[in-house]
Amino acid sequence: MIIAVDAMGGDNAPEVVVHGALQACEEFNCNIILVGDSTAISSCLKGDDCKGLNVHHCTECVGMDESPIKAFKSKKDSSIRVAFDLLKTGKADAVVSAGNSGATMAAGMFSVGKMEGVERPALACILPGEKGDVIIIDAGGNMDCRPVHLYQFGIMAEAYAESCLEMSDPNIGLLNIGEEPGKGNDLVKSAYELFDNSSLNFYGNIEGRDILSGKVRIVVCDGFTGNVVLKFSEGLAESIVARLKKGLGDITNIPETGFFEKFKDSLDYAQYGGAPVLGINGVCIVCHGHSSSKAIKNAIKMACCYVENNTGEKLLKSLRNYTHM
């Protein structure tokens, strides 16, 4: 198992990425290729070494704000593009990147291409729900969606959840403004019909307040809504913890055990590792830009799991099964 890791991607690259890769290499049975500027990577390694860790030098990297397609076309020696070259040529089994997520998805689409029958690959992000993990799909890959896209997101997320997250027959909720059928915008009204007429384990519509409540394990929405929800959850969690800390300070003394920091982390989906891009011909895990080394390590673990369990094959089988391809 060989994982190509984009060493130059993320707010704290390459340090955090290199450290995460090193930990993964020591803990898991995998080989890692760090793709990026070899001098910068070496200086982060500071003599630390791991048998399965290799460096693949390249000269460019894609900034967080660069246009995905332009970056793919103009920067042929960028770390994310070279990582996908390794995947495409069979020199790696998966790609992990904490860089520009749009550029990562675009690189995936252009290099390994979409899976047969998939109209739009999507990002499946894990949120810390009250009764266990909740998948939200699409977490930001596709802005303007059609009903069939949402339907395919649900199918792919179900296969992924069963293959990698030990969920058995997870139920699917369609994110909406009310639970009753017939609610919502044109997109979700039509998507509702597709889900309702399928044999998927479809719960029906769910409201925003039930994203984390555990009513469903998979939340389906367009990438615009999904991205707003994810980023709002970051902002709100930070804001609430800060206010609560301040408010409690007036009442009682909380021992300085790092409780609030740990608690904030437990709400932070970035700690989960990463979000797989579902629907491309290859394995790619996208991490949050401010991922910690632990998150990078967990993303590599997820990539290994995805490959080992033949998750791609399962996605294809599910898509054929539920769309009668």
Place this chain on the structure above:
Amino acid sequence: MIIAVDAMGGDNAPEVVVHGALQACEEFNCNIILVGDSTAISSCLKGDDCKGLNVHHCTECVGMDESPIKAFKSKKDSSIRVAFDLLKTGKADAVVSAGNSGATMAAGMFSVGKMEGVERPALACILPGEKGDVIIIDAGGNMDCRPVHLYQFGIMAEAYAESCLEMSDPNIGLLNIGEEPGKGNDLVKSAYELFDNSSLNFYGNIEGRDILSGKVRIVVCDGFTGNVVLKFSEGLAESIVARLKKGLGDITNIPETGFFEKFKDSLDYAQYGGAPVLGINGVCIVCHGHSSSKAIKNAIKMACCYVENNTGEKLLKSLRNYTHM
């Protein structure tokens, strides 16, 4: 000043509504007409009385899950429709309702109609931001929007904020998946151009994490996204406080001062009173279905403020100014 209050609207109607109206009547210089079943209302009053409080009997009410348009047409003696009849005939200056918000907006559109030049009336909800109140518009009135709708939401929210919330030249952010121009779905990309070419105090795009951060005072989005965000904030705030309470319980003893309950309330936008429907020919404040009597009281206060400050006139003037009607 006469406020028509839909006594039958809300999860805990008529009790909570009647108590809120009674408090408002005692505290503020206004007259209130409670519209609804007179027997049920009287039993809630239990002999309590206030000089300015009157009851207007009607026989029907609209359920929370009823179809708005159908309910308006079929239930001619429903409390919400009768309240708007009082508004239309000049017997009341404003309507307040915690009932079915879709039905309330529909009743407003059908009875008093849209303001000149307004394509879509919208709900302007107040959220407790880190640096003061933040308005989110549209909070759920319009599912499928066009760019000009978002633009008008921004204009109307600015006029409302200046007139009723003591905000001076509040800046406007367009809810998006990234700050850079050119990001987002087709709707927000086009709306960005309209705002950017106007003389409004336009901040630009904001991400979900900045809805509460204080970067902007007004957040503009379509009603689908706005509704999902609002309800997610309810769910997340409850979930975080529950988890934190549990987690802290293991570390230290928090005195039972009702701190967590108060804190949860401070995060709850329902406590703010209500959301005005901006863009109809009349004053209407929509409250959350689970409003407390305090929230109802505050909604009545907001209705008074809206009327006293001639907010409707200011909206019209702003619309003319920024759209060159």
